[in-house]
Amino acid sequence: MTLPILTQPLTAGAFAPYGDVIAAEGEPTMMINRGMCGRHHDLAALDFSGADARAGISLFRAVPRSFPYELDMMERHPEGSQAFLPMTDNPFLVIVAADKDGAPHEPEAFVTRPGQGVNYHRGTWHGVLTPLSEPGLFAVVDRIGPGTNLEEHWFEEHFTITQG
Amino acid sequence: MTLPILTQPLTAGAFAPYGDVIAAEGEPTMMINRGMCGRHHDLAALDFSGADARAGISLFRAVPRSFPYELDMMERHPEGSQAFLPMTDNPFLVIVAADKDGAPHEPEAFVTRPGQGVNYHRGTWHGVLTPLSEPGLFAVVDRIGPGTNLEEHWFEEHFTITQG
Numbered sequence: 001m002t003l004p005i006l007t008q009p010l011t012a013g014a015f016a017p018y019g020d021v022i023a024a025e026g027e028p029t030m031m032i033n034r035g036m037c038g039r040h041h042d043l044a045a046l047d048f049s050g051a052d053a054r055a056g057i058s059l060f061r062a063v064p065r066s067f068p069y070e071l072d073m074m075e076r077h078p079e080g081s082q083a084f085l086p087m088t089d090n091p092f093l094v095i096v097a098a099d100k101d102g103a104p105h106e107p108e109a110f111v112t113r114p115g116q117g118v119n120y121h122r123g124t125w126h127g128v129l130t131p132l133s134e135p136g137l138f139a140v141v142d143r144i145g146p147g148t149n150l151e152e153h154w155f156e157e158h159f160t161i162t163q164g
Numbered sequence: 165m166t167l168p169i170l171t172q173p174l175t176a177g178a179f180a181p182y183g184d185v186i187a188a189e190g191e192p193t194m195m196i197n198r199g200m201c202g203r204h205h206d207l208a209a210l211d212f213s214g215a216d217a218r219a220g221i222s223l224f225r226a227v228p229r230s231f232p233y234e235l236d237m238m239e240r241h242p243e244g245s246q247a248f249l250p251m252t253d254n255p256f257l258v259i260v261a262a263d264k265d266g267a268p269h270e271p272e273a274f275v276t277r278p279g280q281g282v283n284y285h286r287g288t289w290h291g292v293l294t295p296l297s298e299p300g301l302f303a304v305v306d307r308i309g310p311g312t313n314l315e316e317h318w319f320e321e322h323f324t325i326t327q328g
Contacts, residue, residue: 024223024301029276033292037226037300042308044221055219057208057247057283057305058264061186085303087279089252115251116299128197130238136201136277139249141221141305144206149239 002070003157006164007032010094010118013108018108018124020044022083022117044119046141048080051144060084062129062136071095071159074104074125075152080143082120084129087137089114095127095161096120103153109161125153166234167321170328174258174274174282179310182260182272182288184208186247189197191269206301208283210305212244217309224248226293226300235259235323239316242298244307246284248293251301257263260289269316273325288315 008014012021020043028038046055074097086092091112097104103124111132112118119141120126129138143149172178176185184207192202210219238261255276261268268289275296276282283305284290293302295317307313 002238021225022221024225028225029222033226037224037293039304040223040225042222046219046221053208054304056206057186057210058193058206059186059247060196060201060205060284061188077196078317079316085221085249086251087249087253087281089299115223115299115301117251119223125173129201130198133281135253139186139281139303140203141219 003126004158005109005159005161007109007111007161008117008164010112012133016111017098019099019121022119023115027132042060042113044082045121047122048108048143050079050145050147053080053143055141056144058140060129060138060140062131062146064133064136065093069093069130069161069164071107071127071161073154074127075148075150076123077145078123078151081122083117083141085117087139089133090133092106092132093130094118097125099125107159166324167171169271169273169323169325171273171275172323172328174276174280181262183285184283186249186283187207187279208247209285210245211286212307214243214311217307219305220308222304224293224302224304226295226298228259228295228297231327233257233294233325235271235291235325237316237318238271238291239314240287240288240289241313242315243311243313245286246304247281249281249303251303252299253296256281256296257294261289263289267276271323
């Protein structure tokens, strides 16, 4: 038996407990380049702990998943935020959960719209990267530095995520 | 009269004097998520000067340009690197130049392949953001901090960039 989760559209309000939606929504913060470019400024709370830690840009290429998606594990990075910026305009699946007693509690699932990325706040439980189509290519801005920065939680009872 | 420039394909080698090509080329640095995701690790030299400066993620949405493209200005950011990560799989135009006596010298133009981003090293002369198709949407990782961080150079004699 598995527990059902229905996906929701990704919105800044619904995602606020978990992190930032990185999107060029609404009016730009400023126009630059003689009016040819809008800058939506500083959209993610980057947060990296440790004196030797810094921000870095990596690329992730993940195998696309499909619905129904079985969720058996979530992870978190206690030492840093982690931003995922799709390098295509394909929606992807974002799974997050609050923490309760050191374990993910009541996961929620979101499907992005084209042009949306996410930044998981430091220590936020999330699913692994789950694109929904090829190529599952993302730029990732996360913590580069020494030390262990990964916790995994395996669920005894799995979840089945279907499109809401 | 304008001076002609032909575009080149963007490669790490040709771009090395100006910055980093951010791309998932070759074998990933490591496989994660039980083999479902390749991580190409730490691909850009982020470099932000000033005690109060930090990395941030912004989104830029620029008007698409077309060839022939007339280049009349280049800019540089003396206090920080600037990375452009396309949020679509559309190629874009990248214009860079060496510095000579405080001005851009012999600009070069590159056209990206899908999945390629760039990181301009600190102080590198570059053109404004020039997508070649809609939507001209990019995630930008650059310096968030106080102080002036923009120099512009206007050319007396313009350049005309055509596809090589």
